Amino acid sequence: MYEKHIMICGATGCLSSGSNQIAETLKEELEKQGVIDKYRLVMGGCPGFCEVGPIIVIYPDEVFYCRLKPKDMAELVEQHLIGGEIVERLLYKGPDVDAPARFYDTIPFYSKQKFNVLRNSGVIDPESIDEYIMRGGYRALRRALQMDSQAICDEVKDAGLRGRGGAGFPTGVKWGFTNKAPGPKKYIVCNADEGDPGAFMDRSILEGDPHAILEGMLIAGKACGADEGYIYCRAEYPLAIRRLKTAIQQAEEYGLLGSNILDSGFNFKMNIKEGAGAFVCGEETALLASIEGKRGMPRPRPPFPAQVGVFGKPTTINNVETLANIPLIVKEGGAAEYAKVGTEGSKGTKVFALAGKVRNTGLVEVPMGITIEEIIFDVGGGIQGGREFKAVQAGGPSGGCIPHDLINLPIDYDSLTKAGAIMGSGGLVVMDDRTCMVDLAKYFLSFTQKESCGKCTPCREGTKRMLEILERITEGEGKPEDLDTLDSLAHSIKDSSLCGLGQTCPNPVLTTIRYFRHEYEEHINEGYCRSGICKPLFQYLIDQDNCTGCRACVRVCPVEAIKGEKKEPHEIIQELCTRCGSCIEKCRQDCILITRVGSEADVSN
């Protein structure tokens, strides 16, 4: 028996901020003190709060230490583990708490979260099948093996689970199509090709709870009549792939994968296919082609994968998060329990990767129906630096931009679609008042344009033409007719592209035009970028009335474009200024102004 369990976040985010070195130092300190045998050290899954990583949680005390450095480990061992006293300086502190906070119950980041999919992340050793079983794992499989296939599909339908990969198609209905498709050979494919910039939900689930995905796939296999599965995971996720391989090996050894699973007569073989990272391979028919060893390109549908899928056989394709929900639904009484959370049309929870200008970046799991305001301000802690919230990009490059005016919009499939966005896989990129919406649309379109596979003309050529127009606008060469041309091209691409990439990639442009048309018009008609992003379309000026002459901007300017004496208002030499933004970031008095090119001073914007 161990006195305490030390869960060190071993997910990619914390690993990249040094959790491996922390684990090593902690081990050395425990050895030095001769107490290593009293404590269990586990490199666990992601507790979500990436902003404050590396993170250690100590059980059973439930103390959450964050922003750790290897040099903190000696104090942690002596004071907490040996001395029994919490190290206050290593607890979470922030403007959203009055005093250093200990754990879930006192850290606002966790206050509105509900852990379904992330139930085991950071709680179990992801490389231990025994721990997964202790947490109720594989019980839903055992139950499913005793059920009729249609009954499993019905339970998933009753739970109201919709696919978490983007489109939100009812999972139980999808399974029913494959189940009814003729033929003895069928496949289950797990789509782990997470490619949205800023999204890492699937990676964290795979790294933190790989057995949940295997169990979900096994149940899907029983429901669809499939005996083989593929996990299509991008090779950029080496930790997730390593943990999946370990999980598969363990499940095979335990007789939970392979032949005659739990003496039921049900067989299932699991394979991993590593993808090369093409965004288009997240599209199901391109993904299937890639599994078959062909170039990842989509094909027209019908026939749908449920009829003609991988290697020409009926195939069900589910996203990682969808599959992680399955064991919760198929367990005894699970469907009814599951349906209690969420809204009428969107049941359960949704995992989001919260990124951008929000204070608390990380992985969050919230009930469907929560508002954007709750996610950004209650969970996310508001905007960095106390600036103004401007918009949020939901659903990655295929999604849309939701403006401040819709801050009370509930996050569910139908509300997001109505607003012109999509749930997507769950990326939420938050923007403040210094984000240029034209530049944002250009960024996302340049991503999808590069990732377009080139098979169909509307996507290949249309995105290129749209991008050229956006580039012109941000360079100050926009034309009055550009907005109509963009709108027309966007709708043509959406209507005539072969796959989801083309059908959704104009969304960021369309939603930014819909909600921020005035910014486009300012760029085109007035040659002005109010956010100070498009360099030819603004200049910095120093507010002479408020500048205290502290010289902070002078010191930080890399091209010596700011002159002025100490305690006297400074001035920017426009001919030298490269508009790098270093001064505006540094000025404590907020007296660097973004103004129209050529203006003397314009504080109105």
Place this chain on the structure above:
Amino acid sequence: MERFIDPCCEKCIHTKDTPCKDFVDCCVEGPICHESQECAQKRKNITEKVALDENFVIC
């Protein structure tokens, strides 16, 4: 018995080649096919070693 896959005694037959339908339930609540305090304790020892708190094990 260090892991759930290890047999608690000669009465446990579960392996991947000779599967038992009750294996999953048996890991935490077992033994199911026979009665033995000693075998139950072996399972408890595995869970107690890693359980973070009293709510950790879910039956």
